[in-house]
Amino acid sequence: MSMLSVENLSVWFGGGRDRVDAVKHASFSVGVGESFGIVGESGSGKSTILRAILGLTPDWSGAISVDDQPITKKRQKTFYKIVQMVFQDPYASLHPRHSVDQVLGETLYLHGFRDIDARVVQLLDDVGLGSKFRFRYPHQLSGGQRQRVAIARALAPEPKILLLDEPTSALDVSVQAEILNLLTDLRAEHNLTYAMVSHDLSVVGHMCENLAVMKDGEIVEIMGIDALRNNQPSHPYSKELLAASV
Amino acid sequence: MPLLDVENLWVKFPSRQGVFDAVRGVSFTLGRERLGIVGESGSGKSMTGRAILRLIRPPGIVTADKISLEGDDLMLKSEKEMRAVRGQRISMVMQDPKFSLNPVMTIGDQIIEAYRLANKSSKSAARIKSIEMLEAVSIRNPERVMRAYPHEMSGGMGQRIMIAMMLIPNPDILIADEPTSALDVSVQRQVLDIIDKLVTERGMGLIFISHDLNLVADFCDRVLIMYAGRIVEVCDADKLRDAQHPYTRGLLNSLPRLDAPRDKLEVLKRDPAWSEAPSVSGRV
Numbered sequence: 001m002s003m004l005s006v007e008n009l010s011v012w013f014g015g016g017r018d019r020v021d022a023v024k025h026a027s028f029s030v031g032v033g034e035s036f037g038i039v040g041e042s043g044s045g046k047s048t049i050l051r052a053i054l055g056l057t058p059d060w061s062g063a064i065s066v067d068d069q070p071i072t073k074k075r076q077k078t079f080y081k082i083v084q085m086v087f088q089d090p091y092a093s094l095h096p097r098h099s100v101d102q103v104l105g106e107t108l109y110l111h112g113f114r115d116i117d118a119r120v121v122q123l124l125d126d127v128g129l130g131s132k133f134r135f136r137y138p139h140q141l142s143g144g145q146r147q148r149v150a151i152a153r154a155l156a157p158e159p160k161i162l163l164l165d166e167p168t169s170a171l172d173v174s175v176q177a178e179i180l181n182l183l184t185d186l187r188a189e190h191n192l193t194y195a196m197v198s199h200d201l202s203v204v205g206h207m208c209e210n211l212a213v214m215k216d217g218e219i220v221e222i223m224g225i226d227a228l229r230n231n232q233p234s235h236p237y238s239k240e241l242l243a244a245s246v
Numbered sequence: 247m248p249l250l251d252v253e254n255l256w257v258k259f260p261s262r263q264g265v266f267d268a269v270r271g272v273s274f275t276l277g278r279e280r281l282g283i284v285g286e287s288g289s290g291k292s293m294t295g296r297a298i299l300r301l302i303r304p305p306g307i308v309t310a311d312k313i314s315l316e317g318d319d320l321m322l323k324s325e326k327e328m329r330a331v332r333g334q335r336i337s338m339v340m341q342d343p344k345f346s347l348n349p350v351m352t353i354g355d356q357i358i359e360a361y362r363l364a365n366k367s368s369k370s371a372a373r374i375k376s377i378e379m380l381e382a383v384s385i386r387n388p389e390r391v392m393r394a395y396p397h398e399m400s401g402g403m404g405q406r407i408m409i410a411m412m413l414i415p416n417p418d419i420l421i422a423d424e425p426t427s428a429l430d431v432s433v434q435r436q437v438l439d440i441i442d443k444l445v446t447e448r449g450m451g452l453i454f455i456s457h458d459l460n461l462v463a464d465f466c467d468r469v470l471i472m473y474a475g476r477i478v479e480v481c482d483a484d485k486l487r488d489a490q491h492p493y494t495r496g497l498l499n500s501l502p503r504l505d506a507p508r509d510k511l512e513v514l515k516r517d518p519a520w521s522e523a524p525s526v527s528g529r530v
Contacts, residue, residue, distance in 0.1 A: 041430040042401070143287075172286040172457060177500035177511035184510065199430060206502035206511070229504055244431045 003193040005029035009062035011052045024217045035194040037204035040214030046197045050163045084154035088166040090146035094138040111157040119188040123152040143177035164196040197245045211237045248275040249451040253311040257293045268293045270475040274528025280452045282466035290475040295421045337412035341424040343404030347396040362413035364433030379410040402433035419451045470528045474521035
């Protein structure tokens with residue numbers, strides 16, 4: 001059974017002469033509780049796949065299904081109860097004039113929860129911040145703490161799938177380790193399914209069971225993590241990428 | 247005599263909560279070698295690079311017993327004299343090419359301007375030289391790039407253009423502040439190879455500032471590890487993986503590794519004693 005499946009997905013921007021095909025005929029599926037990585041260089045379309053799943057790109061074709069339900073062009077409200085995203089840059093993805101309490105409280109309210117007070121405290125505990133951070137503003141937090149708030153916000157509607165777009169690339173290695181550990185713990189606690197984009201093969205190797213390698217909008221190879229560890233990718237581009245990163 | 251000799255460098259920023267010391271009594275020397283400075287954000291590594299060029303503006307305060315460039319103390323120079331040092335004898339490559347190139351000038355005009363400031367030459371001779379420089383940094387069709395504007399370039403191209411511009415005056419020292427962190431791994435290699443080739447061919451000294459331990463271990467000859475504005479450890483780059491200081495060890499252990507999978511990554515536990523301990527000297 002697959003939690004998230006993408007069939008023949010193409011995404012494009014613009015039209016006519018200026019049309020750019022960002023993703024071409026991508027297919028993959030992620031099982032329940034699995035973690036799937038997407039790697040590739042910038043411009044290869046890896047983030048675009050996540051944005052297409054979430055409905056942030058207007059033009060796409062193919063089939064996406066979540067929890068065995070095919071999704072429609074216009075996302076239903078229930079969709080966002082299942083799928084949530086954590087963005088790359090924690091400095092840009094939090095409203096600078098909303099306190100942590102407002103960020104989480106508003107998300108909870110919009111998703112129909114009414115025991116907001118208790119849930120905000122619970123969410124902050126879940127991501128290891130604690131309630132003393134509740135009334136702080138983003139500029140009073142470090143990069144790692146902001147990313148924890150972004151993760152708490154994504155967890156608010158109790159989703160089943162988290163889409164992670166380079167969740168640690170803006171952070172120091174020591175903070176990266178903390179966030180990756182947090183994501184590992186949360187996956188176990190909440191039985192989450194992850195789709196994670198990263199340009200860092202060792203991060204994907206640490207977090208995921210399977211990964212797709214992308215180049216120029218196409219998935220050139222899908223392999224298990226053991227193939228990556230044993231240094232035996234089959235596609236020449238994956239070999240090149242692996243050689244460049246170790 | 248070393249190319250650059252820095253002794254007891256401090257960078258301070260007065261703030262409402264008192265004076266913040268970004269760099270606290272750092273000493274090191276640089277010969278014709280590749281010297282890496284690593285540390286987390288906020289450890290003072292970029293500030294050290296900027297302080298050498300006296301690029302820290304008030305209210306920031308820079309003090310040092312000496313910053314001597316081949317026996318010439320930079321601390322005693324006037325702002326006007328510093329202008330003959332910056333770019334000409336010490337060049338700096340910044341992190342993000344997007345913010346370091348002039349967006350409303352073609353790349354050709356910018357390189358020609360840089361060349362003519364360094365050398366007395368006619369415009370046409372400067373143009374030929376500029377095209378040669380672009381070729382030296384492996385840009386395939388330099389004629390087209392000369393006519394292009396910075397926004398038409400990718401990150402890797404932009405960074406190579408910056409390097410070309412910095413190398414025109416043939417400086418003695420190149421300070422590279424995270425020159426590759428905005429780039430992809432594949433492009434990163436190319437840019438490093440170019441820097442490496444230029445450094446060895448011209449016998450320059452290189453200060454390479456980075457947060458990436460593996461990269462520095464591969465690329466540099468000697469490494470200074472900074473924590474909270476001080477140097478906590480100095481070691482040869484090829485021995486970085488056997489480093490002794492708990493901070494360095496912690497950083498190394500917090501990296502996920504493909505060859506050694508673990509369920510949990512080690513988290514760095516900070517000891518207040520690290521920031522209290524006096525700075526280790528990076529002089530040779």
